[in-house]
Amino acid sequence: MKLRDLGESGLIRRIRDRFKDAPVTLGIGDDAAILDIPPGHSVVYCSDLVAENTHFIRGLHPADSVGYKAVAVNVSDVGAMGGIPMHFLISLAAPGDLDVEWIDGFLNGVERACRQFGVSLVGGDSSSAEIIFVDVSMVGRVRQGGAMLRSGARPGDAIYVTGNLGSSALGLERLKAGDMKHPAVSRHLYPEPRHHAGYAVADRAHAAIDISDGLSTDLNHIVEESKVSARIYRNLLPAAPDAADWQVLHGGEEYELLIVARELPAVVEGVPITRIGEILESSANHQVFLVDGSGESVLRPRGWQHFSNSGQS
DSSP states (O other), X not given: OBHHHHHHHHHHHHHHHHSOOOSSSBOBTBSSOBOOXXXXXXXXXXXXXXXXXXXXXXXXXXXXXXXXHHHHXXXXXXXXXXXXXXXXXXXXXXXXXXXXXXXXXXXXXHHHHHHHHTOEEEEEEEEEOSSOEEEEEEEEEEETTOOOOTTOOOTTOEEXXXXXXXXXXXXXXXXXXXXXXXXXHHHHHSOOOOHHHHHHHTTTXXXXXXXXXXXXXXXHHHHHHHTOEEEEEGGGSOBOTTOOHHHHHHOOOOOOEEEEESOOOSEETTEEEEEEEEEEOOSSOOOEEEEETTEEEEOOOOSOOTTTOOSOX
């Protein structure tokens, strides 16, 4: 069956039947959802667009991984703010000749993400398009006044990163080569956001960001917003097995957290945390410096940048 045969009403019924038990005041079925926020918390709200041929290739990426990742990237954004993800909306645009089998696989991935991250689908929208677009908007909660921002880094702070780096870019490379057994492929298709670690360190962190566009690009976002500079050390970077230097420094879709703080433990919520550098004073030019052996150079942002890059990220 094709999507045009199912129709918009059929698609909505298919989604509503799967996701009808959301723990909210009012979920799927009305003009809007209604939810409550616990006292002492502020709302965290984010949105990410996943586009075919930019973020995924239909013939290469399984449909369930597209649904899973569309949710996971928003969970990561909430976690990077020190928040707890709660509920989300999905807007889906797709061609009429898309097989309903793809839709079912996509929804399987969304369900997997809901179970893994403890979030619920409460509504959304659908439309037709020549290629597939998925937009997820997520609501979370953060302790009032306790959000981690990009702008709070201070000279003398240390720079930490969760997990390891380079696995997603390596996984995409191996996926394109047909090597589905390489462990990095799973990390690329089904990333593991570090939202629990983000929430756990929020009261000690001065700044944070999730690594969605690459270490070099996202650390530069922190130094620019905080009006500081940074120095990191190549030998301290926790590289994923088999990852090349460019994948570690510039590979996107990691969804690890960069955290700036005075001091953090080596493990938080079961996630390893590695100190990779420090924040420096800065006047006019806010830069990231990479120490490699006895040399030091400016680390330019060479990760993913929309409207500048082409092809699949």
